[in-house]
Amino acid sequence: MIIVIIGAQWGDEGKGKVVDLLADRFDIVSRYQGGHNAGHSVYVGDRAFVLRLLPSGIIHPDKTCVLGNGMVIDPKAFFEEVDQIAQQGIDVTPERLKVSSRAHLIMPYHRALDHTSEERLGNEKIGTTLRGIGPAYEDKAGRRGIRVADALSPDILKLRVERNLEEANRIIALFGNQPLRADEILEEITPLIERLRPFVAETSHFLSEAKKAGKKILLEGAQATLLDVDHGTYPYVTSSNPTAGGASVGAGIPPHHITGVLGIVRTYATRVGEGPFPTEMLDEEESMANLIRERGNEYGSVTRRPRRCGWFDAVATRYAAELNGFDSIALTKLDVLDALEEIKVCIGYEIAGERVDTFPAVSYDLSQIKPVYETLAGWQSNTVGVTQFDKLPELAQKYVRFLSDQIGVEIGLISTGPERDQTVILKDSVMEGWFSE
Numbered sequence: 001m002i003i004v005i006i007g008a009q010w011g012d013e014g015k016g017k018v019v020d021l022l023a024d025r026f027d028i029v030s031r032y033q034g035g036h037n038a039g040h041s042v043y044v045g046d047r048a049f050v051l052r053l054l055p056s057g058i059i060h061p062d063k064t065c066v067l068g069n070g071m072v073i074d075p076k077a078f079f080e081e082v083d084q085i086a087q088q089g090i091d092v093t094p095e096r097l098k099v100s101s102r103a104h105l106i107m108p109y110h111r112a113l114d115h116t117s118e119e120r121l122g123n124e125k126i127g128t129t130l131r132g133i134g135p136a137y138e139d140k141a142g143r144r145g146i147r148v149a150d151a152l153s154p155d156i157l158k159l160r161v162e163r164n165l166e167e168a169n170r171i172i173a174l175f176g177n178q179p180l181r182a183d184e185i186l187e188e189i190t191p192l193i194e195r196l197r198p199f200v201a202e203t204s205h206f207l208s209e210a211k212k213a214g215k216k217i218l219l220e221g222a223q224a225t226l227l228d229v230d231h232g233t234y235p236y237v238t239s240s241n242p243t244a245g246g247a248s249v250g251a252g253i254p255p256h257h258i259t260g261v262l263g264i265v266r267t268y269a270t271r272v273g274e275g276p277f278p279t280e281m282l283d284e285e286e287s288m289a290n291l292i293r294e295r296g297n298e299y300g301s302v303t304r305r306p307r308r309c310g311w312f313d314a315v316a317t318r319y320a321a322e323l324n325g326f327d328s329i330a331l332t333k334l335d336v337l338d339a340l341e342e343i344k345v346c347i348g349y350e351i352a353g354e355r356v357d358t359f360p361a362v363s364y365d366l367s368q369i370k371p372v373y374e375t376l377a378g379w380q381s382n383t384v385g386v387t388q389f390d391k392l393p394e395l396a397q398k399y400v401r402f403l404s405d406q407i408g409v410e411i412g413l414i415s416t417g418p419e420r421d422q423t424v425i426l427k428d429s430v431m432e433g434w435f436s437e
C-alpha cells in the first residue's frame with residue numbers, strides 16, 4: 001500500500017498530525033519535494049516536535065524515513081534538525097533515515113540569492129521563506145545544481161561550487177549584497193557532507209524493494225496544492241510540485257504503484273507570504289481573522305509569521321480534489337470554529353458580476369474574485385477531543401457534511417485537537433480502510 005498525503009489549500013493544513021497518526025500503520029514515510037521551507041508541528045503527550053525537513057514519521061523509532069530525489073536539502077538545516085530531535089530523545093541513524101543520492105543540495109549562495117531575488121521584486125515579492133528553496137530548484141532546472149551524489153566527491157564539489165558561485169556572486173553584487181567566498185563555503189559544507197555520507201542511498205530502489213516486500217509506504221507532501229509551481233497561484237508559489245503527480249517523480253516510484261491519495265483540508269483557510277487569497281478576512285472581518293489566528297495558533301511553526309486567515313474556499317478545494325484525485329479527506333481544526341456564531345463557506349466565484357466555474361490561472365484574476373458565500377449556523381459548543389461523529393453537535397455534523405458535498409469527496413477523518421487521540425475516524429470510509437489494513 002502506498003498512500004500520498006497532500007495539503008489541499010495553501011499549506012499548514014495540519015498534515016503533521018495526520019501523517020503522525022497514519023505513520024503508526026505504515027513502515028516507511030517518505031518526502032518527495034520541497035525542503036526545510038516546510039514546518040510541521042507534531043504533539044505527542046507533552047512533547048512538541050517541530051519538523052522542517054524530516055518526515056513526521058521520524059519520531060516513531062520503528063519507522064524508516066526517506067528524503068526523496070525531488071527534495072532540496074540544506075545539509076546544515078538537516079543536521080540541526082537531526083541534533084534537535086536527538087536532544088528530545090529521538091535517535092536518527094542511517095538505518096532509519098535514507099537521503100536520495102539524486103536530491104539537490106541547498107548551498108549558502110542559494111540563501112543569499114533568495115534574499116536578493118525578494119529584494120529585487122520589491123512590492124511584487126513572493127514572500128518566500130528565504131531558505132534558498134527557489135534558487136536551488138532554479139539550478140536543478142538549469143542543469144547546474146549540485147546533487148547529493150556529486151557532493152560526495154570532493155573534487156566535483158569544489159569545481160561546481162567555484163563555477164556556480166561565480167555566477168551567483170555576479171547577481172548578489174549587482175544588488176549591492178556581500179559576495180560569498182568559495183573557500184569559506186567549502187570549509188562549512190565539507191564536514192557536513194562527510195557526516196551525510198552514511199545516510200545517502202538509492203532511495204527509489206529502496207522504496208521499490210520495500211513495496212515488493214509488502215511494506216506500507218506513506219508519501220508525505222510538504223507545502224500544498226495551491227503552492228504547486230504548475231497548478232498553484234503562480235508566481236506566488238513554491239518551486240516544486242506538491243500535487244499527487246509530483247509524488248511519483250519526487251519519490252521515484254511508478255504512478256500506478258500509488259494506491260490512494262489523501263487530502264488534508266482545514267475548516268478554514270490560511271496563507272503565509274504574498275499572493276491572491278479570495279476568501280481572506282479583511283477590513284470589517286479583521287476581528288474574525290484575529291479570533292481564528294489566536295484559537296488556531298496560526299503563526300508559522302518555524303518563522304512565527306502570522307498567517308493570513310480566511311473562510312473555507314470550496315472552489316479552490318474542489319480544484320485541489322480534481323488535480324490530486326483525493327480518495328478521502330482529513331478535515332482538521334474543527335474545534336477552532338467552536339466559538340463562531342456563523343460560519344461562511346465560499347461556494348462560488350464571480351468576476352465583474354460573471355460566475356467563474358474554474359479556478360483562474362492568472363493570479364491577478366484571482367485577486368479580483370468576489371466570493372459567493374453560503375452562511376451556516378455555528379454550533380457554539382465544545383468539540384475538543386470528540387472521537388465519534390455522532391457525538392459532535394448536530395450543527396458541526398451538518399457543517400462537515402456540507403463541506404464534503406461541496407468538495408465531492410468523503411471526509412474520512414476529523415481532527416478535534418492537536419493530540420493523536422483527538423480524532424474522529426468515520427465509519428465505512430476509505431480512510432477507515434487505510435487505518436485498518
Ligand code: IMP
Nearest residue numbers: 011037038039127128129237238272273
Ligand atoms: P519558498 O517555498 O520559500 O520559495 O516560498 C514560496 C511560497 O510558499 C511563500 O509564499 C511561502 O510562504 C510559501 N510556503 C513555503 N513553504 C510553506 C509551508 O510549509 N507552509 C505554508 N506556506 C509555505
